[in-house]
Amino acid sequence: MSMKQFNQPPLTPQTPSPTTSSSTHPSHLRSPLPLWEDSSWKCWRCNTAHPLEHPSAVRPLGRMRCRLCGKAAHYGSDIMNIDGIIPIEGEQFMVSLPIGDAGPPRTLFVWVCCRCGRSHVRHAKNVNVPTEQGMERECEKETLGKRLINAVKKLAHHSDEQEEEQLNEPSEVRKLFKIAFDKECKCHQLACETCLKFKIEAEGEWVAQEIGQKSSRTIPRNCNCDGDMEEMER
Ligand SMILES: [Zn+2]
Ligand SMILES: [Zn+2]
Ligand SMILES: [Zn+2]
Structure with a gap:
């Protein structure tokens, strides 16, 4: 008897609205995350809870920047009412699909830039x-x-x-996909150790972290957790 309602069905393919041609742009498509009406996050500094602002296919959690103190979310920010979030560390991951599943993986990999608060989805690459x-x-x-x-x-x-x-007969080999947090945010910041990173695993898919591939990219470049210089545009 929950009052909670999915504001969208989780993990379903996106269907662009037929109303306008601009609605097919990814920023107009719904977030791939299983969001609820009351999904929210809490500022790690001033403890204020915020609803998600304009989550979309491009910004799965919208932009997570505190309106009160101006801080961007980081690994210490709580996320409320999103099912299945598992925090992760590291930059490279492998996903192994169930036998007979051609992919792409349904496991979601998300990070939030600790500099500006923009959220990002990382897509898997087929390991051929x-x-x-x-x-x-x-x-x-x-x-x-x-x-x-x-x-x-x-x-x-x-x-x-x-x-x-x-x-x-379907192949008995599990298909392998690779996920790397190696794409710059719009503010030119790469995912660093301070950034909020998490996965939401899909049933039957195996996720493993690739170890021993630490590159110079693990070192925060221009990491400015204050984010005071950043304007509030999405
Ligand atoms: Zn705050
Ligand atoms: Zn950023
Ligand atoms: Zn960061």
Whole structure:
């Protein structure tokens, strides 16, 4: 008997409104996050709670900057009433999809710039290069599979239809995608250790952090957590 209502169905494909042509721009599409009417965040400095301002496909949490003290949200800011948020650290992640799932992953990766408060979604890139082991296994499977099919065909005179069915069986390899927090915010700040970063995992998808790939990008560049120089534009 909850009074809460989804203001949007979570994790569903975006359907652009047919009213105007400009509505197809990502900034007019809904946030991919499972937001509620009362989803909000709290300023880490003055403890004021704020509703989300204009969340969209481009800014999944809108712009998170305190209207009272001017501070942008960071890792210490609480987010209220958004289901499944898991804080993360690091810049590089891998997502492994369930067998037979071609992707893209439904796990969401979000960061909020600690300089200006703009929120961002990071999209996954398909990792096309299979591991040597994986390739070997694939080859083994293929030849073994073909041999089996031929043997069965000879013995049982299986129809071509049935053979095709067997050949089209989904791959038993989990597809791999990579997510990197390596794109600059509009204010030219890269995601740093102070920035608020989180994931919302989709069922059946495995997320792993890539370790040992620390680059110079982990060092905050021009990190200005005060964000006082930034104007309040979205
Ligand atoms: Zn504040
Ligand atoms: Zn920024
Ligand atoms: Zn930062």
